[in-house]
Amino acid sequence: MLFRELNRGKCKTYLIGSEQEHIAVLVDPLREKVDRYLALLAYHGLRLDAVIDTHTHADHRSATFDLKELTGAKVIMHRKAPAPRVDLHVEDGDKIPLGELEIKVLHTPGHSPDGICLFIGDRVLTGDTLLIRGTGRCDFAGGDAGEQFDAITQKLFALPDETLVFPAHDYRGNTRSTIGEEKRLNPRVTNRTREQYIELMNNLGLPLPDNIQEVLQPNQSAVDDDRLRFPSLGELNQVRQLGAGQVRLLTEASPGPIIVDVREPEEFTGELGHIQGSILMPLKDLTARAEELSAQKERHIIVVCRAGVRSTTAAAILTGLGYEHVSNLKGGMLDWNQQQLPVERD
């Protein structure tokens, strides 16, 4: 197995390669380093088979979609990842083959709902779930300290003690640890109960990264277009959130709400389907096409996407354009399907 960390900075990108098959995956690549990655793959004679993000990143722009476009590599993320154009959605226990190697997926939510760790041979890539003598923060949207404690103590700490730990970040110049060391020496987790951990994590008082929304929203939507002004955190927080059951009830009334689905066309007709009567208006086209809704400015508009993240952005954009009665389908079509509500696929 070829294994290297490529950035030598605070954000870590790992290359895992099969020496027999001359193929590789990149885990958590940074957008500003795409050229370097491509040069490195070429130098080693490796074909990029897949790009994996361990979660939707809030602190750097991901290179996954650029690398997919440039090399044809498939993008792999957890099923709950909000972004479109993910080629393979994985779940806990899935195995990703890579030549003679096999990467096992552990679903480890907490830092974000779509967090995964990747176990391969003698090592585990722990994303922003478990850091060296630390853990990833849980105070971004969708974070959950209790879930993170469970993921760390029940999934990661169940691995053999000698398993090497490679996190997605390190701020102190460390490069690796082991599960055994973290069990004994991690100041956030060692000797803490679940309740104590939640208390600790919910009171860290860390400032939000300055440009968090400018980074997060393009990563969540795979939209990279200067003409689209992404809403601020304040605007996003004001979006009214409705659960799938509530939206279902509203659609049964007459006249019902207008349902605007902001996913890509292939998602609209894909496995999750769409709500009957919804209008497809992909997020990247929303500002240009919002005019089409202007005759109905008084009506209730409910915005829908895959996980409810892109649609929150869309709802805030519509509100900013003067639509007064806009709501979001919380949890998106993932929740809608989970609750076995009816969908159409064509």
Ligand SMILES: [Fe+2]
């Ligand atoms: Fe992160």
